[in-house]
Amino acid sequence: MRTVVKAVIWNLIGLAVMALVGVIFTGSFKAGGMMAVINAAIGLSSYFLYERIWTRINWGRCFG
Template sequence: METRARSIVKAIVWNLIGLLIMCLVGYVATGSLTVGGAMALVNAGIGLTTYVIYERVWAQVSWGRHA
């Protein structure tokens, strides 16, 4: 089982990668760094929250683990 801290660090790193990609996609799609950045921040906030919840739920599932 993972610690809560490990799940959170993994989620933050993953979301930083996603933030950079989404900012680039938003900029390309809109031509505005401000709008692209705002889209990226909203996406990162939602993604971080749902990823942490997802990881913690799966940490409680014993299916597929070997003793």
């Protein structure tokens, strides 16, 4: 659950930044918004998968 919450919050931040960049570069709120939504969907999926992979890697962890 923690991974999901972290991923959602991170992507909301990314969504806002990408929308702003999209609007600045295209001059269109619609195009900027679409760029942000697509980027957020890809980013959320990638981040969740990345976190799941790292939970299975024991390198750098201290046990005991």
